[in-house]
Every structure is written in structure tokens, then in C-alpha cells.
Amino acid sequence: MKKLILASQSPRRKELLKSLGLSFQSITSHIDEENFHLQSPEDMVKALAYAKADAVSKGVEEDAVIIGSDTVVVLDNKILGKPKNKEEAAYFLELLSGNMHTVYTGIAIKDNKNSNSYIDVEQTQVYMKKLTQDEIQAYIHSNEPMDKAGAYGIQGLGAIFIEKIIGDYYSVMGFPILKFYLGMQSMGINLFDVRDNY
Numbered sequence: 001m002k003k004l005i006l007a008s009q010s011p012r013r014k015e016l017l018k019s020l021g022l023s024f025q026s027i028t029s030h031i032d033e034e035n036f037h038l039q040s041p042e043d044m045v046k047a048l049a050y051a052k053a054d055a056v057s058k059g060v061e062e063d064a065v066i067i068g069s070d071t072v073v074v075l076d077n078k079i080l081g082k083p084k085n086k087e088e089a090a091y092f093l094e095l096l097s098g099n100m101h102t103v104y105t106g107i108a109i110k111d112n113k114n115s116n117s118y119i120d121v122e123q124t125q126v127y128m129k130k131l132t133q134d135e136i137q138a139y140i141h142s143n144e145p146m147d148k149a150g151a152y153g154i155q156g157l158g159a160i161f162i163e164k165i166i167g168d169y170y171s172v173m174g175f176p177i178l179k180f181y182l183g184m185q186s187m188g189i190n191l192f193d194v195r196d197n198y
């Protein structure tokens with residue numbers, strides 16, 4: 001039976017995959033994300049998602065399917081990853097305040113048995129309300145921004161700042177569920193069978 005492996009340490013990705021009723025193991029990949037910064041956001045998140053899956057695939061058994069994902073926030077051609085400190089989190093939130101930005105999430109699935117892979121990217125537009133300095137500081141104080149691309153979490157307290165989104169909510173959270181389903185399908189793996197048998 002094939003084994004499902006999530007090449008991620010992200011609690012959000014684990015939670016979303018779990019919500020589909022899938023059993024999986026998660027293994028953290030150690031990729032130097034700095035090497036991927038010169039490309040377009042689409043290419044960057046696809047390359048990073050694949051690099052994470054590929055790195056983990058090398059250390060696991062042949063009969064495994066490995067899933068990698070990567071998320072960035074983009075505003076006016078500026079790529080915002082995870083803030084390095086609270087000052088950078090405040091800077092990111094000031095940029096996003098009152099504006100529309102795009103969240104890009106790449107997904108890669110690699111079947112270790114035949115080396116087949118699927119790589120895709122989802123884009124979602126997010127509209128954030130105008131934030132006051134007090135709101136920015138109070139939000140940073142909650143600590144929620146620190147491990148998240150763009151310094152906010154749509155699924156947590158950050159939800160209070162979101163006016164609307166156009167696109168896939170789960171992709172903003174870090175894992176594009178529909179693309180995952182379609183990707184598995186394109187590789188000849190039926191998620192309904194996986195739920196029951198893996």
C-alpha cells in the first residue's frame with residue numbers, strides 16, 4: 001500500500017490534509033528558500049513546493065507519495081514571505097493595509113515509485129481593510145503573524161481584517177485542496193481510495 005507523506009512542518013497544512021480523512025506522515029524538508037528568490041512568484045512557489053517534496057522523497061521508501069507546498073504573498077511585485085521579526089511584520093501589514101494582494105501557493109506531488117510528479121500553483125486575491133497603527137501593534141502582540149507569509153493568518157485572528165477574497169480560501173491558508181485532489185487524480189491516484197486504504 002502506498003504511503004502518503006507531507007513534506008511540511010506547517011500546522012495548517014497538516015490540519016487541512018487531516019480534515020480530508022487521510023492518514024499521512026509529515027517530514028520537515030530543509031530547503032534554503034533564499035536560492036529561489038529571483039523567479040516570478042508563480043515559478044518560485046512551484047519550484048519550492050517541488051524542492052520540498054523532492055528533498056523528502058530521497059529519504060523515504062519507494063512506495064510513497066510525497067506532497068510539498070509553498071505560499072507567498074505578493075503586493076505590487078513585492079514578494080512577502082514570513083516576517084523575520086516584529087518590525088518586518090509591522091512593515092508587511094502597513095503595505096497590505098487597505099489594499100488587494102495576491103496569495104500564491106504552489107503544490108507538488110511526487111510518486112516515488114515511478115518518479116511521476118505534478119506541479120501546479122493557485123492564486124487568490126485578498127482584500128484587506130485599512131488598518132490603524134493600534135490594530136497592527138495589537139495584532140503583532142498576539143504573535144499570530146510571525147510564522148505566516150505576509151504576516152497574517154486568514155484562518156485565525158487575522159480574519160477580522162479581511163474584506164473579501166476571490167479564489168481558493170484553503171490556498172491562502174497554505175494548501176490548495178482542489179489542486180491537490182486534481183493532481184492526485186492526474187497521477188492515477190483516487191483520493192477516495194486513499195482515504196480507505198492507505
Ligand SMILES: Cc1cn([C@H]2C[C@H](O)[C@@H](COP(=O)(O)OP(=O)(O)OP(=O)(O)O)O2)c(=O)[nH]c1=O
Nearest residue numbers: 008009010070071148149152153154172173174
Ligand atoms: C497568507 C497566509 C499564510 N499562512 C501560512 C501558510 C504557511 O504555513 C506559511 C508560509 O510559509 P511556507 O514557507 O509556505 O511554509 P512553512 O515554512 O510554514 O512550512 P513548510 O515549508 O514546512 O511546508 O504561511 C497562513 O497560515 N495563513 C495565511 O492567511
